[in-house]
Each structure stands twice: as structure tokens, then as C-alpha cells.
Amino acid sequence: MTTRPRKAAPKRPARARSPTAASPAIESIPLPVGSKGHPAIGLGLWGLGRWTAEDEARTKASAARAYERGIRWFDTAEVYGGGRSERVLGDVLRRTSDAGPEAFVVTKVSWEHLRPTQVRAALVGSLGRLGRASVDLYLVHAPDPHVPLAETMGALEQLWKEGKVGAVGVSNFSVEQLEEASRHLAETRIVVNQVRYNLFARDEAEPVRDYCRSHGILLEAYTPLARGLLRGRYLDGRRIPADVRKFAHRLFEPDRLPEILERGRALRDLAVSADVPLASIALHWLRERGAAPVFGASRPEQVDENLAAWQVRPPARVLAAADRIAKGVRA
Numbered sequence: 001m002t003t004r005p006r007k008a009a010p011k012r013p014a015r016a017r018s019p020t021a022a023s024p025a026i027e028s029i030p031l032p033v034g035s036k037g038h039p040a041i042g043l044g045l046w047g048l049g050r051w052t053a054e055d056e057a058r059t060k061a062s063a064a065r066a067y068e069r070g071i072r073w074f075d076t077a078e079v080y081g082g083g084r085s086e087r088v089l090g091d092v093l094r095r096t097s098d099a100g101p102e103a104f105v106v107t108k109v110s111w112e113h114l115r116p117t118q119v120r121a122a123l124v125g126s127l128g129r130l131g132r133a134s135v136d137l138y139l140v141h142a143p144d145p146h147v148p149l150a151e152t153m154g155a156l157e158q159l160w161k162e163g164k165v166g167a168v169g170v171s172n173f174s175v176e177q178l179e180e181a182s183r184h185l186a187e188t189r190i191v192v193n194q195v196r197y198n199l200f201a202r203d204e205a206e207p208v209r210d211y212c213r214s215h216g217i218l219l220e221a222y223t224p225l226a227r228g229l230l231r232g233r234y235l236d237g238r239r240i241p242a243d244v245r246k247f248a249h250r251l252f253e254p255d256r257l258p259e260i261l262e263r264g265r266a267l268r269d270l271a272v273s274a275d276v277p278l279a280s281i282a283l284h285w286l287r288e289r290g291a292a293p294v295f296g297a298s299r300p301e302q303v304d305e306n307l308a309a310w311q312v313r314p315p316a317r318v319l320a321a322a323d324r325i326a327k328g329v330r331a
């Protein structure tokens with residue numbers, strides 16, 4: 001385990017666990033740096049970029065429900081809603097008396113703020129919106145080819161030494177970028193790479209998966225439910241909204257869509273025959289690959305449904321069949 005050379009963030013007083021914290025039990029994945037384990041599943045607060053007052057209220061209600069139901073990992077970023085996402089999360093956690101020690105808060109510095117002074121200023125802004133003295137994990141949202149990683153990683157390491165971030169990670173990094181970034185950390189190391197990963201989107205994750213595993217880097221999987229498709233949405237001809245299409249990274253493009261929907265329906269049939277929710281297959285397929293899913297939810301009921309799905313672990317043969325179906329391997 002890597003430890004800070006100087007005194008880390010002050011120890012927090014032990015407090016009683018909230019009565020809801022134990023339900024449902026979410027396991028914790030040990031990290032090589034930082035004082036907390038990383039929850040195996042979390043809630044992301046990007047909100048699909050929808051930030052009207054009504055959306056904000058729904059996102060807030062979803063985050064509050066997630067906390068109540070035992071979710072502790074919350075993923076946000078300075079760019080989400082121009083800071084609104086961090087503010088919403090800060091509000092929700094402030095209302096919960098045990099949220100300080102219990103929450104596992106992850107935020108990200110924008111790809112537009114990767115110079116050292118910008119990184120520090122970005123974190124100060126995020127901490128202000130979150131209402132916290134530190135975050136558990138601070139990620140580089142995506143690399144900027146115009147800014148040397150030496151500068152960015154040096155700045156992150158300094159913030160880690162100061163105890164303002166519990167651990168350092170990255171997002172959307174290739175193996176080459178992970179190697180390069182790691183070279184510029186002297187006393188700490190990268191603990192997470194957050195990438196798009198689901199049954200229908202493997203291009204970014206699979207090339208980095210082995211590297212991450214062999215270097216003790218946890219793969220956080222974003223878009224684990226393929227924007228609801230892997231919960232059964234859109235499979236029966238329901239119109240796919242423009243904003244869902246826009247951010248879906250080729251998933252819903254006309255040349256792929258008919259095949260994706262056909263495979264989605266075959267996955268749903270598999271789930272029915274195995275008597276498990278389709279989302280259980282999607283989430284546990286990731287888990288089996290060593291990835292920790294961070295799902296989105298625009299309403300509290302989706303949090304409930306996704307947590308219920310997490311509680312059902314499909315048999316390995318079902319996950320293997322799902323893998324083949326999603327890849328288009330015919331029996």
C-alpha cells in the first residue's frame with residue numbers, strides 16, 4: 001500500500017452507521033492507495049447533460065435515494081451541468097449526517113484544465129461546490145494531447161500529498177497514456193481508469209483491461225446499462241430520444257441499431273429463461289471482468305431497480321451465454 005509521506009487528511013471521528021447503510025450490502029474493493037475501499041457499484045451524476053430545474057430535482061432525489069439504499073460511491077465532474085452536478089451531490093450529502101466518513105466521492109478535472117495551476121483551481125472549485133475538504137478520488141476526465149501528462153500528474157500528486165485527494169485516477173486513458181501518466185508519479189500511483197464498458201461497448205475497455213489488472217488499477221465502467229437498453233428499454237420499438245442518441249457513442253447509429261436491438265432482444269430472452277433481470281446480466285458481466293459499474297439514473301425508481309438487479313447474481317453459464325449473444329456469436 002502506498003502511503004503519503006506527510007500527514008494525510010485528518011482522521012475523522014467514528015460515527016454510528018445509519019440504519020439504512022446496510023441495505024443492500026455493497027462490497028468494497030481494496031485500493032492500493034487511500035484509506036477507503038472502493039464500492040463495487042456506484043451512481044453517476046452526469047444526468048445525461050439534462051439540467052433543467054426539474055431534471056436537477058430528479059437527479060437530487062435519485063442521489064438521495066441511492067444514499068438511503070446504501071450506495072456510497074458517487075461519481076461527478078466539474079463539467080457536469082457546469083458544476084450543478086457537484087452542487088447537487090454536495091447538497092444531498094450535507095443533509096445526511098454520516099455522509100462525511102461514509103461517502104466515496106469521485107470527481108474529475110476537465111480535459112480543458114490540465115495545466116498545474118488549472119488543476120489546483122479546478123479542485124478548489126469542485127471542493128467548494130461539494131462542500132468538502134477533500135475528495136476520495138480525483139480523476140483526469142480525459143487526456144489533452146496539448147498538455148504534457150508530466151505537468152498534470154505532478155499537480156495531482158501534490159494535491160494528494162496535501163491530503164486534498166485521497167487517491168489519483170484517470171478516465172478514458174489508453175495503455176500508452178496510462179504508462180506515460182504513471183511515469184510522472186513518484187510517490188503515489190494511478191488507482192482507477194474510468195472507461196465506457198458494457199456488453200455492447202468494449203472497444204475502449206478491453207484493450208486496457210489486462211494492463212489495469214496487472215498494475216492494480218481498478219476499471220470503473222461507465223454507461224454499464226447502455227443508456228437503459230440493457231434494462232430492456234427501446235427493445236420494442238420505443239423511440240430513442242435525440243439526447244440519448246447524441247451521447248451514445250455509435251450504439252444507436254442507424255448502421256448498427258437493428259443488429260444491436262436484435263441482440264438486445266436475445267439477451268432479454270436469455271434473462272427470462274434464466275429468471276434473472278436483464279440488468280443483473282449487464283452489471284454482473286462487468287463485475288465478472290473485474291470492472292466496477294457506475295450507472296446513471298434520472299429518477300429514484302431506477303436506482304431501486306438497478307440495486308435490486310445488483311442483488312441477483314446470474315450463474316456463470318448465463319453470463320457466458322450473454323457474452324456470446326452480445327458479440328453476435330451464433331449458437
Ligand SMILES: NC(=O)c1ccc[n+]([C@@H]2O[C@H](COP(=O)([O-])OP(=O)(O)OC[C@H]3O[C@@H](n4cnc5c(N)ncnc54)[C@H](OP(=O)(O)O)[C@@H]3O)[C@@H](O)[C@H]2O)c1
Nearest residue numbers: 044045046075222223224225226227228295296298302305
Ligand atoms: N468519464 C467519462 O467520460 C464518462 C462518460 C459518461 C458517463 N460517465 C459517468 O458514468 C455515469 C453513468 O453513465 P450513463 O448515464 O451513460 O450510464 P447508464 O447507466 O448506461 O445509463 C443511464 C441511463 O439509463 C437509463 N436507465 C438507468 N436505469 C434504468 C432503469 N432501471 N430503467 C430504465 N432506464 C434506466 C436512464 O435513462 P433516462 O434518463 O433516459 O431515463 C439513465 O439516465 C454518468 O452519470 C457519469 O457519472 C463518465
